Amino acid sequence: MAIEQKAGSTFNIPLGPVHVALEEPVYFDLQVEGEIIRGTTLHSGHVHRGMENLAQHRNLIMNQTLTERVCSLCSNSHAFTYAMVVENALGIKVPERAHYLRTLTEEIKRVASHLFTLAIQAHLCGFESLFMHTMEIREIMQDVKESLYGNRMNLAFNCIGGTKFDLDQECFDFLEQSLEKFMPQFREVLDIFETDPLICARIQGTGILPKEEAIRLGVVGPVARGSGLNIDVRKETPYAAYGKVDFDIVTRDGCDLYARTCVRLHEVLESVKIIKQVIRDIPEGETRVHMTHIFPSQAVARSEAPRGEVIYYIRTNSTEIPERLKWRVPSYMNWEALGVMLRNAKVADAALITNTIDPCVSCTER
Amino acid sequence: MSDILWALFHVCVFPGGLFALGFALFLKGLDRRIVARFQRRVGPPLIQPLLDIAKLLTKETLIPRTACKSMFMMAPVIGMTGMAACAAFIPVPGVFDGMYMMGDLLVLFYLLPVPAIAIMLGGSASSSPFGAIGFSREMLIMLSYELPLLMILLTVAMITGKATGIGTADFSLLNIVQYQIHHGQFGLNPLMIPAFIAYLMFLPGTMGVPPFDIAEAETEILEGPMLEYGGPLLALFQIGTAFKTFVVLSLGVIMFFPGCLGDFWLVNLFWFMAKCLILMFFSISLLRAVTGRLRIDQAMMFYFKIPAVLAFISLVLVMIV
Numbered sequence: 001m002a003i004e005q006k007a008g009s010t011f012n013i014p015l016g017p018v019h020v021a022l023e024e025p026v027y028f029d030l031q032v033e034g035e036i037i038r039g040t041t042l043h044s045g046h047v048h049r050g051m052e053n054l055a056q057h058r059n060l061i062m063n064q065t066l067t068e069r070v071c072s073l074c075s076n077s078h079a080f081t082y083a084m085v086v087e088n089a090l091g092i093k094v095p096e097r098a099h100y101l102r103t104l105t106e107e108i109k110r111v112a113s114h115l116f117t118l119a120i121q122a123h124l125c126g127f128e129s130l131f132m133h134t135m136e137i138r139e140i141m142q143d144v145k146e147s148l149y150g151n152r153m154n155l156a157f158n159c160i161g162g163t164k165f166d167l168d169q170e171c172f173d174f175l176e177q178s179l180e181k182f183m184p185q186f187r188e189v190l191d192i193f194e195t196d197p198l199i200c201a202r203i204q205g206t207g208i209l210p211k212e213e214a215i216r217l218g219v220v221g222p223v224a225r226g227s228g229l230n231i232d233v234r235k236e237t238p239y240a241a242y243g244k245v246d247f248d249i250v251t252r253d254g255c256d257l258y259a260r261t262c263v264r265l266h267e268v269l270e271s272v273k274i275i276k277q278v279i280r281d282i283p284e285g286e287t288r289v290h291m292t293h294i295f296p297s298q299a300v301a302r303s304e305a306p307r308g309e310v311i312y313y314i315r316t317n318s319t320e321i322p323e324r325l326k327w328r329v330p331s332y333m334n335w336e337a338l339g340v341m342l343r344n345a346k347v348a349d350a351a352l353i354t355n356t357i358d359p360c361v362s363c364t365e366r
Numbered sequence: 367m368s369d370i371l372w373a374l375f376h377v378c379v380f381p382g383g384l385f386a387l388g389f390a391l392f393l394k395g396l397d398r399r400i401v402a403r404f405q406r407r408v409g410p411p412l413i414q415p416l417l418d419i420a421k422l423l424t425k426e427t428l429i430p431r432t433a434c435k436s437m438f439m440m441a442p443v444i445g446m447t448g449m450a451a452c453a454a455f456i457p458v459p460g461v462f463d464g465m466y467m468m469g470d471l472l473v474l475f476y477l478l479p480v481p482a483i484a485i486m487l488g489g490s491a492s493s494s495p496f497g498a499i500g501f502s503r504e505m506l507i508m509l510s511y512e513l514p515l516l517m518i519l520l521t522v523a524m525i526t527g528k529a530t531g532i533g534t535a536d537f538s539l540l541n542i543v544q545y546q547i548h549h550g551q552f553g554l555n556p557l558m559i560p561a562f563i564a565y566l567m568f569l570p571g572t573m574g575v576p577p578f579d580i581a582e583a584e585t586e587i588l589e590g591p592m593l594e595y596g597g598p599l600l601a602l603f604q605i606g607t608a609f610k611t612f613v614v615l616s617l618g619v620i621m622f623f624p625g626c627l628g629d630f631w632l633v634n635l636f637w638f639m640a641k642c643l644i645l646m647f648f649s650i651s652l653l654r655a656v657t658g659r660l661r662i663d664q665a666m667m668f669y670f671k672i673p674a675v676l677a678f679i680s681l682v683l684v685m686i687v
Contacts, residue, residue: 013495019588035499035662126576126583126659132405198577198658347499348583348661 010038015350017046022354023120024361028338032347040342042335044365051366052326059320060086060160060294068154071329071363073116076109077305078327078363079158084239085312086160088299092289096241098162100282103241105149105157106303107271107278108175112141113306114222114264114271117358118193121261124352125202134189140182147174162288172279179272186272190265203257207341207353210255217336221308222267223357226260228253233304245277257356294320305330307358329363373454381462381616382453382609389639390608391415393615396643397651404655415608422601430492430594437491442595442602445484449609452477456616459543460626460634471537474617475519478572481610482508485581488603489591500590503662504581510669511571517677518561518568522552522621525684543624553622557687561680562622564673569649571669572614573607577657578665615642618649 015028025046031039051070055063067082068075080102087094119134142152148171149155157163193199209219214227224231232249234242250266252259298315308330315324334357341353377383395412402409411417429435455470457463486504489497520535526545527536536542552558571578582589595603619641627637660668 011495011498013499032495032499034502122658126579127657128401128576129405129655130658132407136406196658198660201660201664202658346661346663347587348580 013347015354017043019351022351022359022361024359026359026361028342028350028354030342030347030350035346035348037342037345037347037350040339042338044361046365047362048365049362055325056322060291060316060322061320063322063325064159065156067327068156068158070327070366071360072153073113073360074109074305074307074310074363075154076105076157077303077310079156080106080240081301081303081305081310081312081327082325083158083160084303085299085301085314086291088301089297089314089316090291090294091297092161092291094162095286095289096283097166097285098287099241100278101163101167101287102158103245104167104275104278104282105155105163106240107274108141108144108148109155110271110306111268112138112145113358114268115141117306117355118189118261118264120355121203121257121352122193122199124355125199127196127199130189130192130196130199133192137182137185137189140178140185144175144178147171159288160291162286164288166287172282175275176279179275183272186268190269193261193265200258202349202352203261204254205256205258206345206349207257207260207356208255209337209341211253213340214255214337217340218333219308219337219357220330220333221305221358222260222263223308223334223337225249225251226263227255231309233302233309237302239301239303241278242274244281245274247274257352260356294318307331307360308333327366329360329366331357331360331364334359335364376462377451377454381456381458382450386450386453386456386612387605387608389642390612391419393611393643393646394608397646397654400647400651401655404651415604419601419604422596422604423598425597427597427599428594430494432493433594434491434493437487438594439599441484441488441491442599442606444487445481446602446606446609448477448480448484449606449613452480452613453609455539456613457539457543457620458616458635458638459547459620459624460629460631460638463540463543469537470539471519471523471542474539474613475516478515478610478613479508479512481606482572484603484606485591488595492591492594494594496587496589496593497591499587500581500592503587504591506662506666507571507574507578507580507669510666511568511673514564514669514673514677515568515572517674517681518565518621521558521561521677521681521684524681525552525555525558528684539620543620546624547626551623551625557683558622558680560676560683564676564680565618565622566645566649567669567673567676569614569618569645570653571665573611573650575650575654577653577660579659580662580665583659611646612642615645618642618645 010031010033013030013032015030016022017025017027027043029041030037055066058066064079068079070078115134115138119131122130122134146152148167149157209227211228214224214229228251230249230251235249247270250263252262294316296317301312303310311328313326314322317323345353394415399409429438452474455474482504486501489501522542523535523537526542527534529545530536530541546552553562574582582592623641626634
C-alpha cells in the first residue's frame with residue numbers, strides 16, 4: 001500500500017529538449033517526488049549530424065575543416081587533436097614555433113570556454129548581474145581571438161603540419177595588454193564566485209560526485225578534478241609545448257558544484273600563466289611543414305579540451321581519404337555522472353547540476 | 367448616490383485604477399532601467415512595461431487542451447481584481463484620506479495574498495508539471511512571508527491604538543497616517559526599526575524578485591505557473607502584479623514614512639511617489655541587481671529566522687513600552 005502511494009506521488013518533469021537552462025537540445029525525463037528527483041532518464045540524439053561518416057568521405061585536409069565544426073566552445077581542441085592524430089599517423093614533425101602557437105591558442109580558448117560556463121552557472125542561479133559581468137570579461141578574450149585569428153569562435157588556426165599562419169610581435173603585445181586588462185576584472189569575479197553567500201548557498205553540497213564514483217565512471221576534465229582526481233592530459237602525456245611550460249593541475253576535494261566551480265576558476269589563472277610563458281619563450285622559426293605522402297597507418301592522439309580529455313583515432317590507407325576517423329569527447333564520459341549527481345537532488349538544482357559537467361551535446365552526438 | 371460615484375472614482379481613477387496602474391508601470395520601467403545600469407546595459411525605454419501589456423492584449427488566447435478551462439481563465443481575473451480593490455484603500459497622505467473604514471488595514475491583509483493565490487490557481491489549472499511545482503513553491507513562500515507581515519501590521523496597529531486610546535489596536539489606515547503626521551513617523555521610531563527592516567525583507571518575497579523569485583524561476587521551472595499563460599490572460603496577471611507593486615510599496619510608505627511636505631496636494635502627491643520610488647530602489651531594484659536566487663527551503667528558513675524575529679522584536683517592544 002505504502003509503495004503504491006509512493007508511486008502515485010511521483011510525476012515526470014521534462015527537462016528539455018528545448019529548455020532555457022540548456023544551450024543545446026537534450027532531453028532529461030526527471031521522475032520527481034515533491035521537489036526531490038528520484039530518477040533520471042536521458043534521451044539524446046537531437047543533433048546527430050553523422051560527422052564520423054562524413055569524415056570517411058572527405059580527404060584529410062577537408063576533415064580539418066569538418067572537425068573544427070564538431071563543437072563550438074572547444075572547436076579549437078578538435079581541430080588541434082585532429083591535426084595531431086594525422087601528424088602521429090604520418091610521422092610529420094611539427095616545427096617548435098607551431099607547438100607554442102597551438103598551446104597559446106588552446107589556452108585562449110580554454111579561458112573563454114570556462115568563463116562561458118561560469119557565466120551560465122550564474123545565470124542558472126538567477127544572478128543576472130554576475131552573468132553579465134562574467135560575459136563582459138569573456139568578451140576581452142573574444143576580442144583577442146578576433147584580433148589574432150580573425151574569428152571569434154572557429155579560429156581555423158590549426159592545420160596538418162603546424163599552423164595556417166604565424167602571429168607576429170604586434171599580436172603578442174595586444175594579447176599582453178588584454179591580459180593586463182583581464183586579470184584585475186577576473187580576480188573580482190573569482191572573488192564573487194568563491195565567497196558570495198547566495199551563490200555558495202546554492203552550490204555548496206549540491207551535485208555530489210564522490211571520488212569512488214568518479215573513478216568508476218571514468219569522468220574527465222574539471223568534473224574529475226573537482227572530485228579530487230589528479231588527472232590532466234597536459235601533464236600526463238605532454239603534447240605541443242605543454243612539457244616546456246610550468247603550470248599546476250588544479251584539484252579540489254569537495255566533490256560538489258562549488259569544487260568544480262573553483263577548479264574552473266583557478267584553471268583560468270593557470271591558463272593565463274601558460275599564455276604569459278608562451279609569449280616569453282616562443283622560439284623563432286617556421287610554423288608549418290607540408291604533408292608529403294600518405295601511407296597505411298593508424299594512430300591515436302589525446303589532448304585536454306576545456307571539458308576534459310579528447311581522444312582521436314585515425315586509420316589511413318594509401319588514399320587521401322581516411323579509412324576510419326573516430327573521436328571520443330569529454331562530455332560522453334561525463335554524462336553518466338549526471339545520474340549520480342541528480343539522484344535525490346532538488347528540482348531547483350537540476351539545471352545547475354547539468355551545467356556543471358559543461359555538457360557539449362553537439363560533440364557528443366556529432 | 368454621490369458616495370457611490372466617489373467610491374467608483376477611487377477604485378477606477380485615484381488612488382486605485384488608472385493612477386495606481388500608471389504609477390506602478392512607471393516604477394517597473396524605472397526598475398528595469400536601474401537594474402540595467404547596474405549591469406552596464408542601457409535597458410528598455412521607460413514605457414516598455416506598458417507596451418508589453420498593450421502587445422499582449424492584442425494577442426490570441428491559448429488554453430492548453432488538458433487545462434481546467436474556467437479556472438485557467440478566472441485565475442488572472444481574481445488576481446487582478448483583488449489587487450485593484452486593494453489599491454482603492456490606500457490613503458495618500460495630504461492628498462486622499464482613504465475610503466474611511468475602521469479596519470482597512472485588516473482588509474488589506476486579507477486581500478494581499480490574493481495574487482499569490484491566483485498564481486497558484488492558474489498554475490494548478492494549467493495542468494503543466496511546472497505549474498504544479500510552481501504552485502507548491504508559491505504556497506511555501508507565501509506561508510513564510512505572511513507571518514512576518516501579520517506581525518508588522520499588528521505592531522503598527524498596536525502602537526497607533528495605544529496612542530489614540532481606541533483600545534489595543536487600531537486598524538484604520540487613516541488613523542495610522544494621522545497619528546504619524548502629528549507624533550513622528552514610525553520609520554524613525556527606534557521601537558519600529560526592526561519592523562521596518564522586516565517589511566523591507568517582505569517586499570522582495572511578495573513581489574517575487576530575486577533572491578525570492580523561486581515560484582517563477584525561469585531557469586529552473588520555466589516561469590512555473592505562468593508557463594502556459596499568454597496573450598490577454600498574461601497581460602491581466604501583469605496588471606495585477608503592477609497593482610500589487612503599488613499596494614505593497616504604498617503600504618510601506620504609509621506605515622513607516624507618511625510625512626507631508628506642505629499643504630498643497632500636488633507637492634504631497636509627488637513626495638509620496640518619490641518615497642515609493644526610494645523604497646522600491648532599496649528593497650527591489652538593488653536586491654535584484656546584486657543577488658542570485660535562493661532555493662525554496664533556504665528562502666523559508668530565511669523568513670522564519672530573520673524577518674519573523676525582527677517583526678516579533680518590534681511587536682514585543684511595542685507591547686511592553
